[in-house]
Amino acid sequence: MSYVIGVDLGTSAVKVLLVDKNGTVAAEATRSYPMFHEQTGWSEQRADDWVDGTIAALRELTEAEGMDAAVIEGISFSGQMHGLVLLNGEGNPIRNAILWNDTRTTEQCREIERTLGEKLLSITRNPALEGFTLPKILWVRENEPEVFAQAELFLLPKDYVRYRLTGELHMDYSDAAGTLLLDVAGKAWSGEVLDAFELQASFCPSLVESHSLVGMLLPQYAERTGLSAATKVFAGGADNACGAIGSGILSEGLTLCSIGTSGVILAYENDKSKDYAGKVHFFNHGQENSFYAMGVTLAAGYSLSWFKKTFAANESFDELLAGVGEVRPGAGGLLFTPYLVGERTPYADAAIRASFIGVDGAHERVHFVRAIMEGITFSLNESVDLLRSSGKQIHTIVSIGGGAQSPEWLQMQADIFNTTVVALENEQGPGLGAAMLAAYGCGWFDSLSECAEVFVKHAESYAPQADAVQTYKGLFRVYQQVYTQTRELNQDLMPYRL
Structure with a gap:
């Protein structure tokens, strides 16, 4: 039997699912990590805590009795949206990640509205809210200029974990849509928004589809997780998008x-x-x-x-x-x-x-x-x-x-x-959706809809x-x-x- 893994990087914990070709969850593992609230309204995490938790959870799956890592064909990710991870030129985080539930950026939201006006909704299709990523970027630039001066590129939470495992820098469209930097309909980083806030195009990672193959595990992480270095790694998606797929x-x-x-x-x-x-x-x-x-x-x-x-x-x-x-x-x-x-x-x-x-x-x-x-x-x-x-x-x-x-x-x-x-x-939510992206990416099915016919099973139905x-x-x-x-x-x- 072949398997894929879905990694669901949540706010309080990471959950990994081992799923077979019938959509059956054969095993799962979870690891939690801390959250930091240094001031009222602030919510942060250490990005490398996500990596350590993910590695430990994957190791638990591969060390299960009778498990042969060679039969695990692919892995994909679901992640908490909007969280800001800033990387320096060496690819390392320069500060803690600012999370989706952080509310310090009200003034930056008003700045975005004043600067973009009606263009905000026409391009990004969403209002400026504290949870989104662009307000966080502006807050760091305005309040921690020495830190921001080191920033070469930003990522979202799951993308940082995947980057550490593969060495490849990407972001999928479903997660990028929650940054207020994406032209949602055009599926491209908005030059107009970037220019308005004096951000370089190189500040944004390459965009890919959620089912795209983005690399293989680096040898050191294959060894630490117990997975084969031949395991295919797929981009994955935002937690709500993966929750929709998994449902x-x-x-x-x-x-x-x-x-x-x-x-x-x-x-x-x-x-x-x-x-x-x-x-x-x-x-x-x-x-x-x-x-x-x-x-x-x-x-x-x-x-x-x-x-x-x-x-x-x-x-x-x-x-x-x-x-x-x-x-x-x-x-x-x-x-x-x-x-x-x-x-x-x-x-x-x-x-x-x-x-x-x-x-x-x-x-x-x-x-x-x-x-x-x-x-x-x-x-x-x-x-x-x-x-x-x-x-x-x-x-x-x-x-x-x-x-x-x-x-x-x-x-x-x-x-x-x-x-x-x-x-x-x-019900397995975003983790199952991530596993489905891996299954589709591995060629088990010709479409996500075909995958859903096998993986997603309805129970009771209630009529009004x-x-x-x-x-x-x-x-x-x-x-x-x-x-x-x-x-x-x-x-x-x-x-x-x-």
Whole structure:
């Protein structure tokens, strides 16, 4: 049996999957690494910690009993997006990597908007947000000029790991799309953006497709990982793009709903001219000549975790959710907006905060739990609604993450989204997507879609229930009013926050 490896470089840990030609995960290994928060809003990691963790996890796979590294044909990568790795002329990092969840760059975002104006959306297809890479580059240049003077080139997290393993410098389109330096439709670094901020073209790595073969393992890393030096290394993609691939979101009409700490609605696009006016993100897909539109809820699963930690710390999630299915849609007139840490889509508001609306003396804890689940799903439905309002057809939503672990929540999604919702048999997310890119690159399949037919297996399917759909349509209209009604109140409360 032949195998490929998918490496998922996350924010807290790297996870590696060993996958056979049937799409079965034969083994997996994980290694964590620290994060550093030296000041409020700062979030950094050491790039070489990613390399060390990846090597250790790969070594665990290859040292498994009966494992012959010669049958591992290829390896590819999924990575946390936007993180800035600056390299000097010797190819070494000159400072810690600044991560996607770092928020120090608000002023640089305003600078980008002032400099580019309407060109920002027409070229990069995305607004200037603190998480993106260009604001981080500008922050380092403005605040650490002596450090920036050493910088010869930038990479994103997974690209640095792959560079260390192969000695080759590349970036794929799906990850480059999150830098604010890429002409997304033209699939090239934007000379106009680079010139506007006095950055050289040589500052950017060569661009490749996600399934492209970019090299082989250097001898020293083949030895350290236990892999063969003949193992083919493929570029890989951004974590959201690989998550879409690993969930089979590879054709028109298919949409992904991912509920983790944050929540994502991601819809496949094949029209590069599609214009959402920056209301949702628009990125290159990991599938060649494809794109995806994406909306984000900042505190999705986090809202439920917060409630559990605060009011049910000694209970399991199963205990917390007990009885939720017995509460009718609408939670007895109780509404929750999940703005615990601000909101991204469609408001991009860092100051807004969460609300419970309609609290009644008859409400019990289970009503609050159901209201939180509904509120998270309403927030995600804001993205679904935006996509549909722009003419997008959504006929099936694949649900992954914490929201796919509860039958009640899956049915709730079907009712609120008013479309069929399906779960996956063996959900492996971005790591599986990375393995699929390696499998396709190795020639196991003629396309990623053919690979998905084998690797991605649907489980239960949930159809919308007519009565619940009508109830939720009315509640969603109320939900959409809460932001505008509470925005000014939250601004007034800011001086009093903890």
